[in-house]
Amino acid sequence: MSESWTLLKLLDWTTEYFSGKGIDNPRLDAQLLLAHVLRVDRVGLYLNFDRPLTSAELDIIRPLVQRRGQREPLQYLTGRTEFWSLEFEVTPAVLIPRADTEILVEEALSRAGEQGCLLDVGTGSGAIVVSLAAELPGWRMTGLDISSEALVVAARNVARHNVAEQVDLQQGDLAHLPAGRYDLIVSNPPYIAQAEWDGLMPEVRCYEPRAALLAAENGLACYKKLAAQAVAHLRPGGWLLVEIGHQQAEAVRALFAAAGLKDIFVRQDYADQPRVVGGCLK
Secondary structure (H helix, E strand, O other), rough: OOOOHHHHHHHHHHHHHHOOOOOHHHHHHHHHHEEEEEEEEHHHHHHHOOEOOHHHHHHHHHHHHHHHHOOHHHHHOOOOEEEOOOEOOOOOOOOOOOOOHHHHHHHHHHHOOOOOEEEEEEEOOOOHHHHHHHHOOOOEEEEEEEEEEEEEHHHHHHHHHOOOOOEEEEEEOOOOOOOOOOOEEEEOOOOOOOHHHHEEEEEEOOOOOOHEEEEEHOOOOHHHHHHHHHHEEEEEEEEEEEEEOOOOHHHHHHHHHOOOEEEEEEEOOOOOOEEEEEEEEO
C-alpha cells in the first residue's frame, strides 16, 4: 500500500485479499472498513473513488485490513454494530448482537403492556434491554450480567440511547436472579455445546467471549437454571422468553413444561429456524 493508491484501487485490493482469506461478503467488509477509517458512508466512498489516500490514512487502514484477514470480527474493528435500527458499541468483552436476536425483541414487545418490569439475563452489550427500553418508555428494566467488563459496555450503550432512567444494570450470575417479580424475563444465554465448538466460524470461536457462548449439559444448562427460577420471579401472567439454538426447541420446551410454565410456544426466525421459546406463568 503506497501513497499512489486511490480509494478504488485499495477497495479492489482489499476485497480480493478478504476473499482469499475466506471472508463472507468480502466487498461489503472492505467498504465498511474503509468507510469507518475515512469517516464517510458507503455512498461517500463511491463519490471519492479517484481520491489518492494519504500515508496517514494508509497507516491506519493497513493493520485493520490485516486483522480482518485474520478473521477478527469487523464489528470489533469498528467498535460498533447495528441492532433494532440502533447503533451499539461493541468490544471483545461482549457478544456481537445478531439480527436473529431481534426475534426475541419482537416477542417481548408483543407481550408488553404500557407499564411493567423486565429482566434481561446476560445483557452483554445491552442491545436487547436498550432496544426494549426505547420502545417501552413506561417500563422499568434490569440488565443482569456476570461480567463487569460487559456491564461497562452496556452502561455506555444505555447512556448513548438516553434510557438510563429506565434501565438498571446489575452484576450477577443467572443461577441467582435478582429478588422481585417481573412481567417479562428475556435472555439470550450461552447455549453452544462443547461438541459444536470446533465447527464455529473463526470470528466467533477465536474472538467472541467464550463464557457468553458455551454452556454445559449439551448447551442446556442455562435454560435449566432460568426455567427453575421462573415461578419465583415471574408475576402471574408473566413470560419467560429465551433465544435458542436451532436444535434445542424441544428440549427447552420440555424444561419449561417441567417448571410449570404454560402456553409454551416456539417462534421461527426469518430463515425458518426455531429461534425463541416462551412460556407463561399462569
